[in-house]
Amino acid sequence: xxxxxxxxxxxxxxxxxxxxxxxxxxxxxxxxxxxxxxxxxxxxxxxxxxxxxxxxxxxxxxxxxxxxxxxxxxxxxxxxxxxxxxxxxxxxxxxxxxxxxxxxxxxxxxxxxxxxxxxxxxxxxxxxxxxxxxxxxxxxxxxxxxxxxxxxxxxxxxxxxxxxxxxxxxxxxxxxxxxxxxxxxxxxxxxxxxxxxxxxxxxxxxxxxxxxxxxxxxxxxxxxxxxxxxxxxxxxxxxxxxxxxxxxxxxxxxxxxxxxxxxx
Numbered sequence: 001x002x003x004x005x006x007x008x009x010x011x012x013x014x015x016x017x018x019x020x021x022x023x024x025x026x027x028x029x030x031x032x033x034x035x036x037x038x039x040x041x042x043x044x045x046x047x048x049x050x051x052x053x054x055x056x057x058x059x060x061x062x063x064x065x066x067x068x069x070x071x072x073x074x075x076x077x078x079x080x081x082x083x084x085x086x087x088x089x090x091x092x093x094x095x096x097x098x099x100x101x102x103x104x105x106x107x108x109x110x111x112x113x114x115x116x117x118x119x120x121x122x123x124x125x126x127x128x129x130x131x132x133x134x135x136x137x138x139x140x141x142x143x144x145x146x147x148x149x150x151x152x153x154x155x156x157x158x159x160x161x162x163x164x165x166x167x168x169x170x171x172x173x174x175x176x177x178x179x180x181x182x183x184x185x186x187x188x189x190x191x192x193x194x195x196x197x198x199x200x201x202x203x204x205x206x207x208x209x210x211x212x213x214x215x216x217x218x219x220x221x222x223x224x225x226x227x228x229x230x231x232x233x234x235x236x237x238x239x240x241x242x243x244x245x246x247x248x249x250x251x252x253x254x255x256x257x258x259x260x261x262x263x264x
Contacts, residue, residue: 037081037102044083055087063089065140067165071118075138075163077127077156078146079103082110090116095133099126128155136165195247199240206233 022028048055066072072092076084079096080103088094094117096107101124111119123132127143127150141160150156190197210229214222 033100033102037100037106040103041081041106044081048083048086055084059084059087059089059142062092062140065167067139073137073139073165075130075133075141077130077141077143077160078150079107079122080145081106082114084142084144085110085114085117088114088117091118092116093118093120095120095123095138097123097125097127097130097133099124126151127159128152130159130163133163135162138163139165139167193244193248195240195244199237199244202236202240203233206236 019028022031062074063072072089073095074088074092075095075097077097079098082096085094096119098107104122107122111117123130125132127146141164143156143160147153147156207229210225210232214225
């Protein structure tokens, strides 16, 4: 087995040696920045075909975030080739940010194909430092397939909060769940999934009772008694989880289908 692993590592090293050499010469990053836009321009066509319905659903309420003028000012971080443009509402003012300047010509091509948008500008910058964008200057920020590859997610999210325009919530948008405390949240979750606290309580009760009865184990070995206690406690927890899954299946699928009870 160790020989097979050694051979596989050697093969991977041989295959990756050109990349290591290019990186050593300082050329690998340049090649990636130069050719990645060409790859992404082809990939996004297939990606949009597969994700069209989901993107329409996700971006369907963007216009609700428009400012007092009625026009939506949108900032897209990590815009790439502009794959999301076709899903933005008409009249939307779009500012794009991407650290790779080679996306610019692909971006302008997407702009020409989506005349319903009002393209503002393209900024070459990392999402962690968007100092060219003023504080509170945009109504919405879009960021797709980006956070998995940034250097610092916390910084980019702070920048997003900085550039977003403060928005007051109306009474229709306010939800009591957003202002509830820890205790009320725990009560709500317990009522939604009643078998979770039952399982926890049963686990603790069985474990406590088993430990309490250790003194009266007589000639039974300590290790054997502990195994029995552990199995009983775990059985209680697993049973509660199983009942919880069955209850959720009944509530979400069986009851609405066969008893005509509308979902909440």
